[in-house]
Amino acid sequence: MKKIILIMNALVILSIVLFVGSALSRPMAGETATVSYQYPDNSYTFGNTSGGEFFIQVSNYNIDFIGFCLEIDEYIDPYNDVTYDIDSVTDYAALGGVGGHTLWDNAIGIQDDLSAASKWVYWNYMLGSAGVFGEDRSDNLANNVQETIWALEHETLGATTSFYNNYIGVKDVNDSSFDIPDHYDVYVLNLKLDGIHKQSMIVGEPVPEPATMLLFGTGLLGLAGFAARRRNKK
Numbered sequence: 632m633k634k635i636i637l638i639m640n641a642l643v644i645l646s647i648v649l650f651v652g653s654a655l656s657r658p659m660a661g662e663t664a665t666v667s668y669q670y671p672d673n674s675y676t677f678g679n680t681s682g683g684e685f686f687i688q689v690s691n692y693n694i695d696f697i698g699f700c701l702e703i704d705e706y707i708d709p710y711n712d713v714t715y716d717i718d719s720v721t722d723y724a725a726l727g728g729v730g731g732h733t734l735w736d737n738a739i740g741i742q743d744d745l746s747a748a749s750k751w752v753y754w755n756y757m758l759g760s761a762g763v764f765g766e767d768r769s770d771n772l773a774n775n776v777q778e779t780i781w782a783l784e785h786e787t788l789g790a791t792t793s794f795y796n797n798y799i800g801v802k803d804v805n806d807s808s809f810d811i812p813d814h815y816d817v818y819v820l821n822l823k824l825d826g827i828h829k830q831s832m833i834v835g836e837p838v839p840e841p842a843t844m845l846l847f848g849t850g851l852l853g854l855a856g857f858a859a860r861r862r863n864k865k
Contacts (some may be wrong), residue, residue: 639686656836657818663690664716664820666832667699668709669849682781685709687820689717697757698832699777701745701819702726705830708720715822716830724784724831726822744832748799749783751809752776753833763798780833802834 644662658664665688670861676684676697684700685707700707701724707715719725723742755762756776766772775794782795802808811817817835821828 640709656816657720658689658692658700658717658820660717660719662692663714664688664717664822665712666707666709666822667712676773677768677770678758678777679770680774680777682777683832684768684773684777689830692751695729696820696834698820698837699753700742700832701743701749701780701786701831701833703781705824705828709828711805713824715824717723717820718783718823718828719821721819721821724819726831727826743784743831745819747809748802748806749780750835751831752783752798752813753817753835754811754815756809757835764794 639739650791667686667688670676671685676686681695682703685698685700687696687698689696702753705726707713721742723744725742751824753776755764758767764772775792778787778792779795779799807841813858815835817833820834822830822832
């Protein structure tokens with residue numbers, strides 16, 4: 632009986648940890664990030680534009696990220712393992728870049744809201760062959776994604792690739808067809824170095840789905856029922 636109680640307590644604690652982890656799945660301002668074209672196994676990220684994809688390692692966080700640049704006229708160093716400060720983790724680029732800004736807030740300053748279309752493009756890129764684009768990550772696809780994100784964020788006049796025309800076309804960037812699942816979080820890391828803003832990176836990672844919590848809840852109920860039956864047999 633004591634073993635069952637200990638198991639139940641452990642599952643309760645684990646469920647709480649998962650819930651809190653889900654709520655805090657985004658990195659936090661004040662942490663640091665190293666942005667590189669190289670993975671820990673010495674292989675390189677896809678794409679050969681002046682943007683992404685980039686491999687991003689965040690301090691105090693157990694998930695690494697794939698990211699793309701949001702601003703075409705802001706620059707980072709992906710070659711020398713430079714460590715940047717995460718100034719904020721938001722749904723907008725901290726500075727307007729070439730494309731200007733969508734809001735001026737006295738408490739924040741300039742911000743350029745991340746479009747639903749850019750989130751959709753990033754999400755489908757990370758899905759690989761299971762996504763709308765129907766192909767795994769590659770140099771060509773990474774280049775197309777970076778150019779398309781710049782176009783969607785008004786950093787360029789428009790992407791000239793067939794990729795943009797095939798998947799974005801003349802749709803409104805706030806069209807509901809660009810919706811992504813609620814359990815997938817796409818957002819922006821605003822990076823600084825020595826107090827100076829350097830780049831805003833679009834990143835994203837899946838957070839635990841509600842089904843995960845349901846599974847743990849079902850397991851707890853099952854153990855409780857098992858414990859009750861054992862008590863009744865005595």
